Amino acid sequence: EHAKVRGSRHNTGDGHRAAIDLGAQAFGQWTGCHATPIDIDAPAVGDLQVTDQMPRRSYTLGITVNVDGNRFVDEGEGFAEQTFVKMGQAILEQPKSIAHQIFDSRALPHIEARYGGSKRVQAETMRGLAAELGADPDALTRTVDSFNAEAHEDEYKPRNLDGLSTETLGPPKSNWAIRLDAPPFTAFTVTGGITYTYGGLRIDRDGRVLGSNERPISGLYAAGEIVGGIFYHNSLRAAGLMHGSVFGRAAGAHAGAAVRGQA
Ligand SMILES: Cc1cc2nc3c(=O)[nH]c(=O)nc-3n(C[C@H](O)[C@H](O)[C@H](O)COP(=O)(O)OP(=O)(O)OC[C@H]3O[C@@H](n4cnc5c(N)ncnc54)[C@H](O)[C@@H]3O)c2cc1C
Structure with a gap:
């Protein structure tokens, strides 16, 4: 019910209904559906002028948390091209279908240019960021601390599967698990945008x-x-x-x- 649709506002299931009636x-x-993380301010249905600017797929860097401040998915399972559909669906399953992508100053220079037009929240501390996001500061700090405890001191190489992974964290981060500790911290709020649905006619x-x-x-x-x-x-x-x-x-x-x- 919170989902935004990336395609035509006219595709409301008339064809399915007519065929099933027959x-x-x-x-x-x-x-199930094909989905992708998109800007929280994306239009409710596809708009040819802006839809292509709405995907937010640099989540392999940094971490993604839900509105409770918890990670819920392996952000580094593979390149975003391979995982964004699962990520979009996972966000749709979170409370309010909302998530925050959080980057530090090490990760930020590597994010996609199309983030440029979106609203961002920035703070010098994770508690400050939580306050700006309206999230629970204790929960977010706990999440980041436990991530940093297993993350690596390294530089981002976004086009390499770097194998820098967490060890015991659930969910893990399988690549690009690099410490999130270089302020300022920046968050982008996203939701899942449905591209198309999987169910249909046989x-x-x-x-x-x-x-x-x-x-x-x-x-x-x-x-x-x-x-x-x-x-x-x-x-x-x-x-x-x-x-x-x-x-x-x-x-x-x-x-x-x-x-x-x-x-
Ligand atoms: C943002 C976005 C990006 C995409 N990117 C890719 C990509 O990179 N590669 C790829 O392969 N696929 C991509 N897709 C998926 C691809 O666009 C679809 O798989 C494809 O368009 C489906 O074609 P279709 O003819 O089945 O349906 P559609 O193209 O959706 O055509 C259905 C038509 O029926 C019309 N219609 C609906 N109800 C009625 C009614 N009651 N009466 C009359 N007309 C009606 C609709 O207006 C629409 O014109 C993307 C989709 C979106 C939304």
């Missing part, structure tokens, strides 16, 4: 929509985001357009053949 089978992970190899009896519904085809069962829990970059093209072509070929009486 007996189409709902399929895939209806609780189709066969020809893009025909299957009914709950597993048989194709005559004359009904689907391809693209309306299809379910393509992704579960995570998805690959650029795979959205790819599966739409693959199944769109298959559906078109079958529909054409059916019209010619050849299917």
Whole structure:
């Protein structure tokens, strides 16, 4: 209910509903979505002028905490290109679907340029930062202290998986676990922006929509985001357009053949 949508405001499920009313089978992970961390002030639905400026994917540096001041995800599991979908979903599952990305002066020069336009909070101490964020100073200080106790004294090399990891912390930080102790500290508040959802209709190899009896519904085809069962829990970059093209072509070929009486 707190989620922002990165895509069209017109995609509200009409196609799904119409097909399901015809007996189409709902399929895939209806609780899952492709998401990304985005600026808390991003528009509620996609806006072509600004949507591309809204992702906030430098979380591999520094730490990410929820509104209670606790870490909740391995920020350094891999490069952001590999993990931002999981990170976006994890943020959506946090209280109020809000998180704070916290950097120190060592990390800040490495963050993406598109953070430039977003609101930031800065303080010389972690307690001061917590106060500015409206977070519990004790909880945030505890989180940072326990992170720093296992983090390394090193420099950021954002394009290398540096293997600098925590040892016992839960959740761990598997790379770029570098001490967060060089003031000033800067926080950006983010939420998860939904790109597309994973649940949808069941189709066969020809893009025909299957009914709950597993048989194709005559004359009904689907391809693209309306299809379910393509992704579960995570998805690959650029795979959205790819599966739409693959199944769109298959559906078109079958529909054409059916019209010619050849299917
Ligand atoms: C911000 C963003 C970035 C993305 N980046 C990538 C990327 O880098 N690579 C990639 O592969 N994919 C990306 N995607 C995903 C990709 O855009 C989608 O997978 C793809 O557009 C899906 O195509 P589609 O035709 O299934 O649905 P859509 O492109 O969403 O088309 C559905 C159309 O139906 C219309 N519609 C909805 N309801 C009705 C109705 N009741 N009556 C009439 N019309 C209706 C909508 O207005 C819309 O025009 C991105 C998506 C977003 C939102």
